[in-house]
Amino acid sequence: QVQLVESGGGLVQAGGSLRLSCAASGSIFSISVMAWYRQAPGKQRELVAAVTSGGSTNYADSVKGRFTISRDNAKNTVYLQMSSLKPEDTAVYYCNANLKVSRLGSNYNYWGQGTQVTVSS
Numbered sequence: 001q002v003q004l005v006e007s008g009g010g011l012v013q014a015g016g017s018l019r020l021s022c023a024a025s026g027s028i029f030s031i032s033v034m035a036w037y038r039q040a041p042g043k044q045r046e047l048v049a050a051v052t053s054g055g056s057t058n059y060a061d062s063v064k065g066r067f068t069i070s071r072d073n074a075k076n077t078v079y080l081q082m083s084s085l086k087p088e089d090t091a092v093y094y095c096n097a098n099l100k101v102s103r104l105g106s107n108y109n110y111w112g113q114g115t116q117v118t119v120s121s
Contacts, residue, residue, distance in 0.1 A: 009115030022095030034078035038091035
């Protein structure tokens with residue numbers, strides 16, 4: 001069974017920093033993309049940042065210059081370093097991994113349980 005477990009969420013003041021981690025475990029052949037999404041109350045879930053197996057990254061415009069995504073392929077772990085946090089960053093952050101469990105299998109999206117990030121003014 002594939003499991004994604006996030007950690008690092010919490011309460012932080014505006015201007016502060018947090019580092020989120022997400023470790024994928026279980027029967028995994030390869031992970032194509034790992035990403036962070038977030039969902040604020042009353043809003044759709046949105047892509048925050050993504051990183052490919054080769055290290056290419058993509059960021060939402062709202063977080064460019066403030067957030068950094070990285071991954072450790074050996075550990076099947078993705079990180080999101082969040083700096084200069086703003087109240088509008090408050091949301092539940094979800095880890096996502098597009099992966100296959102065998103060489104001949106298809107890629108599927110797997111989700112973590114989510115971790116709350118609250119930024120106070």
